[in-house]
Amino acid sequence: MTPIRVGLLGLGIVGGGTWQILERNREEIARRAGREIVVTRAAVRPQDLERAALKTGGRIQLSTDPLQVVEAGDVDVVVELMGGYEPAKTLVLHALELGKPVVTANKALLALHGNEIFATALQHGVMVGFEAAVAGGIPIIKALREGLTANRIQWLAGIINGTSNFILTQMRDQGMGFSEALQQAQALGYAEADPTFDVEGVDAAHKLSLLAAIAFGIPVQFERAHVEGITKLTAEDIRYAEELGYRIKLLGIAKRTARGIELRVHPTLIPERRLIANVDGVMNAVLVHGDAVGSTLYYGAGAGAEPTGSAVVADLVDIARMTGSDPGHRVPHLAFQPDQVRNEVVLPVAEIETAYYLRLRATDRPGVLAEVTRILAQQNISIEAMLQKEPAAGEERVDVIMLTHVAQERAIDAAIAEIESLESIAAPVVRLRLETLSS
Amino acid sequence: MTPIRVGLLGLGIVGGGTWQILERNREEIARRAGREIVVTRAAVRPQDLERAALKTGGRIQLSTDPLQVVEAGDVDVVVELMGGYEPAKTLVLHALELGKPVVTANKALLALHGNEIFATALQHGVMVGFEAAVAGGIPIIKALREGLTANRIQWLAGIINGTSNFILTQMRDQGMGFSEALQQAQALGYAEADPTFDVEGVDAAHKLSLLAAIAFGIPVQFERAHVEGITKLTAEDIRYAEELGYRIKLLGIAKRTARGIELRVHPTLIPERRLIANVDGVMNAVLVHGDAVGSTLYYGAGAGAEPTGSAVVADLVDIARMTGSDPGHRVPHLAFQPDQVRNEVVLPVAEIETAYYLRLRATDRPGVLAEVTRILAQQNISIEAMLQKEPAAGEERVDVIMLTHVAQERAIDAAIAEIESLESIAAPVVRLRLETLSS
Structure with a gap:
C-alpha cells in the first residue's frame, strides 16, 4: 500500500516527538498499520526554521506557511500542533473542507469549537483524531469511546493536568506553599511562564468537557463547567487532609445524576487508599465508573514530547487504516452517533x-x-x-x-x-x- | 440499520452478564453502535434449560444444541462462552467458516489454538473479538493493540488472575497461609473447586501469551511460557518482602531483550510504591512500557458477570460497526498485520x-x-x-x-x-x- 503522507503544523515539543517516533519506529508502525506513515511537510515559525532544518536533516519539506502545508498535494493528513484558537481553527476547518483528516492535540480549540469542528468533519466524511488532547499518551479517548461502549457511564474523575499535580505533590511531600512549588515547576519546565490555564483549572476543564461529551453523549460544553484551580490551597489544608486519611488532587469530575450532569474541576479530597490518590508528580490518571464494568483506571504520562506524540501516532494509524472506508464504519467522534448526541442539563454548581x-x-x-x-x-x-x-x-x-x-x-x-x-x-x-x- | 443478531453459546455467569447488559443498556449501546444488538438465541446445558427460560423470560430462543445456534439463520455473530477446548474450538471454527464473526472470553482456547483460529478468521474475512479473554472488563486488548501502536513495546507486567491476587492479598493482610486463604477464596466464590489453573499460574500464562503476541508481533505461544504459581509461597516470605519495602504479586511478564523474549508467570516482588503493587483483592491491572509513551497502567475488575460481559459487548459493538467493511480496514487480531507476525526466540527460563x-x-x-x-x-x-x-x-x-x-x-x-x-x-x-x- 502507498504510504500515508502527513503534514505537521508545528514542530515544537509534540511535533518533534511525533516526528521522532515516526522515524524511529517506522517499521514497527508499518507492521501494525499495514502501510507506512511518513511526514512529508511541516510548518514552523520563521525563527524556528533553521533549527527545524537541522533537526530533520532535510527529510521534511519545511515551510513558514501552514496553509501551504494544509493544501499541499503530498499531504494526506494534517496534524495540528500549533495550539491556540487561531489560526489553528481556520486551518483545521480548511483541511476538513479539503477532505483531509486531522489529528490534533489542541484541547483548548476542541473544548471551545469542537462541536463545529466535528460537524464539519462529518459533513466532509473525514476523521478528526484527538487522543493527544486528553491525558497525553494514555489512550483514554479510545478506552472510553470504544472500550466501554457496553456501559452507561455513571461518573469519571481524572487527574488531567500534570503541572498542577506536580505542584500538589511538592506541596505535600516538601510542605511547600503554592508559590514556591509553582516556581519549582517552572524551573523544571513543568509549568509555563504564564501558568494560568494549568493552575486555575482551565486546561483540566478543557479536557473534562471532551471526556464528558464522550462519556454521556452530550455536546462539548466547556462553558458550563465549574472551574476552580489550586492557587488558594495551603500546605496546612493538605496536611490536615493527610491526618484524616485523604490526599488533595485537582480532579476533573463528570457525573450523571437524576437531575442533570455535574461538570466540575476543583481541588478534591480523596481517600488515600484509592489508587488515583497515589498518582503523583506530573503523571495523569482517569478513573471511569460504568454500570457494567464498575471502576476502571487509566494511568500514564499526561504530557511530554513522545508520550503525547504516541497518542498522535495512534490516531494516525487509525486514520491510515480507515482511509477509504465508508464513514458508517467509523467510530463517531464523540462516541455516540451524531444524531444521538443529546443536550442534557448541566447543573449549576450550587x-x-x-x-x-x-x-x-x-x-x-x-x-x-x-x-x-x-x-x-x-x-x-x-x-x-x-x-x-x-x-x-x-x-x-x-x-x-x-x-x-x-x-x-x-x-x-x-x-x-x-x-x-x-x-x-x-x-x-x-x-x-x-x-x-x-x- | 437492521439489528445485529447474537447467538450466545453459554448462558452462565458471563453469558448471563452479557445478556443483562444488552437488555438494560440496549438504547445506550445502540446510540453508540448505530444499530441495535440483540440476543436471538442461546445454547445452554440440558440441566440449565429451565432456569435459563425463567431468566430470559422467553425473549431468547433456547436450545441445548450449540451447533444449531451457530448455524441459525437469525444469528449474525456467535459469542462463545462455554469455556474449555472442545466443543468450543469446533464450534468457533465452524462459525468462522460460515462467515460469522465470533466473540469469545475463552483464553485457554485462544492460548492453545489462537493461531489456527485467527488464521481461519482471516481466510473467511471475519473478525474474532477476545477483549473478554484478558483482564475481564479492562479494555487492555484495545489499549495495547490500538492505543499504543506508536510504540515499540519493551515490556508488560500484569496482575491478570484475580483469584491468586485475592489469595495473596489475604495472606498479606491477615497473615494467613496459602491453604487457608485458598479456602476462603473458595468459600467466597472467588476460586473454583479445582483451583489448579488459577493458583498454578496457568490461567495467567494463557492471558500473558495473548498479550505478548499483541505487544511484540509474535505468534501466540503459551507452550513456551515459564509458569510458576503461588502454592509454595509462605506468609513468612510475604512478611520479609514487606519489611524490605516490597509486595509479592503473581505477575505475568513479557519482556523484549536483545537476546529474545522473556515470557513468564511467577510470584514477583515489586516495590510497594508502584501503583500496581497496590492492586489488591480480585482486581486486575496491566502495566505496559512502550518506548515512546513510557509506562501506562490499566486497572479494573478482571472477572465477574458484568465486567466480563462489558468486554464482550464492546467487541460486539466493534463488530456491528465493521460489518460489511473491507477486511483491510480492520485492526489485525494480533495487532500486527498477519504477514508481519514474526517468530522471535522465546528464551528458556535459565x-x-x-x-x-x-x-x-x-x-x-x-x-x-x-x-x-x-x-x-x-x-x-x-x-x-x-x-x-x-x-x-x-x-x-x-x-x-x-x-x-x-x-x-x-x-x-x-x-x-x-x-x-x-x-x-x-x-x-x-x-x-x-x-x-x-x-
Missing part, C-alpha cells in the same frame, strides 16, 4: 452534591462548636468526622476541621455564610470538596 | 535476567555469610540488600534474606545449588524473582 471539608478558625472558647453544628444541622448537613487542633502557644484561635456527609452545595454555601457571621469565627471558612470515588 | 530475593535458613555461626557471599560473587551476582533475622528463642537457625542485583537465572540456579550444599545451610533456599518495573 446544585451539585458532594461531601465537604470545612476548616474554621475559631476562638477557643466553649459554645463555638455548638453554634457551628447547630447551623449545619439546620441545613441538614451531617458531620462525618471532626478534628480540632490545639492552639499554638500564645494563640487564641484553634483550627477546627469538619468532614461532612454528602450535601448540596447550596446548603453548604448557606451554612458557611452563617458560620462566617459568627463573632467567634475569625477568618473565612476554607471549603474543599471531598469524593470517596467508591461506586 | 536465560532470563532479573533481580532475586533469596531466603536462606542458616546455622547461626560466624563464617556462613562469608561463604554465601563468596559463592554469589563467583557467579557475578551482587547483593543489593540483606536482612538477617535474629533466631527465635531456643532456635539455632536464622533466616537470612538477600536481594540481588539483576543476574541471569542460570547463575542464580548454580549459586543456589552450591549454597544448598553447604553444611551450615539447613533447608532449601527460597528463591523469588524481583522486578523494579521502573523503566
Whole structure:
C-alpha cells in the first residue's frame, strides 16, 4: 500500500516527538498499520526554521506557511500542533473542507469549537483524531469511546493536568506553599511562564468537557463547567487532609445524576487508599465508573514530547487504516452517533452534591462548636468526622476541621455564610470538596 | 440499520452478564453502535434449560444444541462462552467458516489454538473479538493493540488472575497461609473447586501469551511460557518482602531483550510504591512500557458477570460497526498485520535476567555469610540488600534474606545449588524473582 503522507503544523515539543517516533519506529508502525506513515511537510515559525532544518536533516519539506502545508498535494493528513484558537481553527476547518483528516492535540480549540469542528468533519466524511488532547499518551479517548461502549457511564474523575499535580505533590511531600512549588515547576519546565490555564483549572476543564461529551453523549460544553484551580490551597489544608486519611488532587469530575450532569474541576479530597490518590508528580490518571464494568483506571504520562506524540501516532494509524472506508464504519467522534448526541442539563454548581471539608478558625472558647453544628444541622448537613487542633502557644484561635456527609452545595454555601457571621469565627471558612470515588 | 443478531453459546455467569447488559443498556449501546444488538438465541446445558427460560423470560430462543445456534439463520455473530477446548474450538471454527464473526472470553482456547483460529478468521474475512479473554472488563486488548501502536513495546507486567491476587492479598493482610486463604477464596466464590489453573499460574500464562503476541508481533505461544504459581509461597516470605519495602504479586511478564523474549508467570516482588503493587483483592491491572509513551497502567475488575460481559459487548459493538467493511480496514487480531507476525526466540527460563530475593535458613555461626557471599560473587551476582533475622528463642537457625542485583537465572540456579550444599545451610533456599518495573 502507498504510504500515508502527513503534514505537521508545528514542530515544537509534540511535533518533534511525533516526528521522532515516526522515524524511529517506522517499521514497527508499518507492521501494525499495514502501510507506512511518513511526514512529508511541516510548518514552523520563521525563527524556528533553521533549527527545524537541522533537526530533520532535510527529510521534511519545511515551510513558514501552514496553509501551504494544509493544501499541499503530498499531504494526506494534517496534524495540528500549533495550539491556540487561531489560526489553528481556520486551518483545521480548511483541511476538513479539503477532505483531509486531522489529528490534533489542541484541547483548548476542541473544548471551545469542537462541536463545529466535528460537524464539519462529518459533513466532509473525514476523521478528526484527538487522543493527544486528553491525558497525553494514555489512550483514554479510545478506552472510553470504544472500550466501554457496553456501559452507561455513571461518573469519571481524572487527574488531567500534570503541572498542577506536580505542584500538589511538592506541596505535600516538601510542605511547600503554592508559590514556591509553582516556581519549582517552572524551573523544571513543568509549568509555563504564564501558568494560568494549568493552575486555575482551565486546561483540566478543557479536557473534562471532551471526556464528558464522550462519556454521556452530550455536546462539548466547556462553558458550563465549574472551574476552580489550586492557587488558594495551603500546605496546612493538605496536611490536615493527610491526618484524616485523604490526599488533595485537582480532579476533573463528570457525573450523571437524576437531575442533570455535574461538570466540575476543583481541588478534591480523596481517600488515600484509592489508587488515583497515589498518582503523583506530573503523571495523569482517569478513573471511569460504568454500570457494567464498575471502576476502571487509566494511568500514564499526561504530557511530554513522545508520550503525547504516541497518542498522535495512534490516531494516525487509525486514520491510515480507515482511509477509504465508508464513514458508517467509523467510530463517531464523540462516541455516540451524531444524531444521538443529546443536550442534557448541566447543573449549576450550587446544585451539585458532594461531601465537604470545612476548616474554621475559631476562638477557643466553649459554645463555638455548638453554634457551628447547630447551623449545619439546620441545613441538614451531617458531620462525618471532626478534628480540632490545639492552639499554638500564645494563640487564641484553634483550627477546627469538619468532614461532612454528602450535601448540596447550596446548603453548604448557606451554612458557611452563617458560620462566617459568627463573632467567634475569625477568618473565612476554607471549603474543599471531598469524593470517596467508591461506586 | 437492521439489528445485529447474537447467538450466545453459554448462558452462565458471563453469558448471563452479557445478556443483562444488552437488555438494560440496549438504547445506550445502540446510540453508540448505530444499530441495535440483540440476543436471538442461546445454547445452554440440558440441566440449565429451565432456569435459563425463567431468566430470559422467553425473549431468547433456547436450545441445548450449540451447533444449531451457530448455524441459525437469525444469528449474525456467535459469542462463545462455554469455556474449555472442545466443543468450543469446533464450534468457533465452524462459525468462522460460515462467515460469522465470533466473540469469545475463552483464553485457554485462544492460548492453545489462537493461531489456527485467527488464521481461519482471516481466510473467511471475519473478525474474532477476545477483549473478554484478558483482564475481564479492562479494555487492555484495545489499549495495547490500538492505543499504543506508536510504540515499540519493551515490556508488560500484569496482575491478570484475580483469584491468586485475592489469595495473596489475604495472606498479606491477615497473615494467613496459602491453604487457608485458598479456602476462603473458595468459600467466597472467588476460586473454583479445582483451583489448579488459577493458583498454578496457568490461567495467567494463557492471558500473558495473548498479550505478548499483541505487544511484540509474535505468534501466540503459551507452550513456551515459564509458569510458576503461588502454592509454595509462605506468609513468612510475604512478611520479609514487606519489611524490605516490597509486595509479592503473581505477575505475568513479557519482556523484549536483545537476546529474545522473556515470557513468564511467577510470584514477583515489586516495590510497594508502584501503583500496581497496590492492586489488591480480585482486581486486575496491566502495566505496559512502550518506548515512546513510557509506562501506562490499566486497572479494573478482571472477572465477574458484568465486567466480563462489558468486554464482550464492546467487541460486539466493534463488530456491528465493521460489518460489511473491507477486511483491510480492520485492526489485525494480533495487532500486527498477519504477514508481519514474526517468530522471535522465546528464551528458556535459565536465560532470563532479573533481580532475586533469596531466603536462606542458616546455622547461626560466624563464617556462613562469608561463604554465601563468596559463592554469589563467583557467579557475578551482587547483593543489593540483606536482612538477617535474629533466631527465635531456643532456635539455632536464622533466616537470612538477600536481594540481588539483576543476574541471569542460570547463575542464580548454580549459586543456589552450591549454597544448598553447604553444611551450615539447613533447608532449601527460597528463591523469588524481583522486578523494579521502573523503566
